[in-house]
Amino acid sequence: MAFSPWLSAPAALFLIAFFVLPLTDNALRSVASQAAAGANYLKLLTDPYYLWVIGVTIALSAAVTLASLVLGYPIAYFLVRKAGRWSSLIIFLTVAPLLTSIIMRTFGWRVLFARRGLLNVLLLDAGWIERPLALLNSPVSVVVGLVHVLVPFMVLSIASVLQGINPRLGESARILGAGRMRTFWLVTFPLSLDGIATGSILVFMLANGSFVTLLLLGGGSLQTLPLLIYQQFTTTRDFAFGAAMSNVLLVLALLCLLLQLVLIRRRGVKT
Amino acid sequence: MIRRLLPRKVRAESCAPDAALLLYVVLFFAFMLLPIIIVVVVAFSATEYITFPIQGVSLRWFRRIYEYRPFFNSLRVTLEIAFLSALFGALLGVPAALALTRWKHPIASLAMTFLLSPLSMPFIVLGFALLFFLSAVGFGASFLSLLIAHTVVSLPYVVRTVAGVYRGLSPNLEESALVLGASKWQAFRYVTLPMIRPGIFAGCLFAILLSVDNLPISFFFGSPATSTLPVVMLSYLENSFDPSIAAVSTVQLVFALTFLLVIERFYGLKGMAPAS
DSSP states (O other), X not given: OOOOGGGGHHHHHHHIIIIXXXXXXXXXXXXXXXXXXXXXXXXXXXXXXXXXXXXXXXXXXXXXXXXXXHHHHHHHHIIIIIOGGGXXXXXXXXXXXXXXXHHHHHHHXXXXXXXXXXHHHHHHHHTSOSSOOOOTTSHHHHHHHHHHHHHHHHHHHHHHHHTTSOHHHHHHHHHTTOOHHXXXXXXXXXXXHHHHHHHHHHHHHHHHHOOHHIIIIITTSSOOHHHHHHHIIIIIOOHHHHHHHHHHHHHHHHXXXXXXXXXXXXXXXXX | OGGGGXXXXXXXXXXXXXXXXXXXXXXXXXXXXXXXXXXXHHTTBOSSSOOSSOSSBOOHHXXXXXXXXXXXXXXXXXXXXXXXXXXXXXXXXXXXXXXHHTOOSHHXXXXXXXXXXXXXXXXXXXXXXXXXXXXXXXXXSSHHHHHHHHHHHHXXXXXXXXXXXXXTSOTHHXXXXXXXXXXXXXXXXXXXXXXXXXXXXXXXXXXXXXXXXXXXXXXXXXXXXXXXXXXXXXXXXXXXXXXXXXXXXXXXXXXXXXXXXXXXXXXXXXXXXXXX
């Protein structure tokens, strides 16, 4: 039964009104309200401080993506190849943290990482460190907090691709005399690159836009674009500049989206 | 059975890596659950300050949720926004998903990409842009603005899950109904709708869970009448660090788990994994 294409019109109109128009309006505001059009962008893209902030934003997202990949891949592999009847439990444990609020998890890390927190107390008692480590309000806690939030997305993306790889391929390699490692690196891993790409783009994109973790765990040790937008809004109140920054962030997101579409097209999968 | 074909050396060696992998899996999930468990434990502490392990057990911080009005009031706003945005997301999204899934035209996939695109935008950009736009239009930082902002995110979630379910269904089922004399409305009401129902519920479930925690969007519409729970929690955290936030989080977690269990009980979670 073919439904009339017009049934999609209300949804499309809604998004044009409240998604496309606001973003366009935002793009215009960033250039219009200043006498010298584009002065905001000149400041953003030439001032060493703002270039540094953009660099930190990208570097942080890249670090979080890489860490999520390294930590998440074995879990995805275990889930698909080894978990057997435990796979529902593994899926539940992977998805369950997504049910908790971001504030809850950040709060948990603050308790753990505090100067007299659980981690420091344990390390001191074990005699591994002399004085408490300054874990909180450092880039370390930010990366840990972000990886904790985003790694489930990586695991699920990789697992869905691993699921589609025929295990017989790896078994053939083994029978033909390849070792475990060789089989993994030459057969399974290359076949799972699609999942790695999908997961990485997703995690990178989400990391780029996050600010709650940075705000509550970073303590100003890292300045990123979303954090500056937040500050423009709450304290500085230079909205035109805030709009310019959100546009830079938007361009980053669009680039990721484009990359995603290219990958999907190449794979021949329909969205 | 493949194992028997492998050389003996290979068979012997294959246990150690499995054990290492299993150990890693256990450590990984300890890492994932640790901060959550800590917060739940801290919620029951008896002291004014936060220590871990806690000293003394009490329920005073749960009572504080009720006494500190902003928590209680914002919870209501949060739930109203979450359910209403899921409802409007479904009202707009379900017809769109049905219309576009089987429409064989180049525009169809383009339109689908467009309907899903809000999910790829950083929410902070969306919130920032929407606040100024809605203020210019005259809505300001109102309940309606907040609802519109959340619906922009709920809509693509519903579209994605419903399209995923509908794509997997055979068109023959509806055709049979039509051939047997059902009207288009009857075919939709008695054939299509029951089959896509899991998709609708899954989409709404995701939309609600996401909306409840969507600080980056809610944050911009913060006025006393429109502050959602995460916004209130954030501003509370910026001033004081006491166990009440842990108590609120624990209550929230219990709500989410109950909600998920109820859905599981009635509709099953199997078909709920987000379709690509």
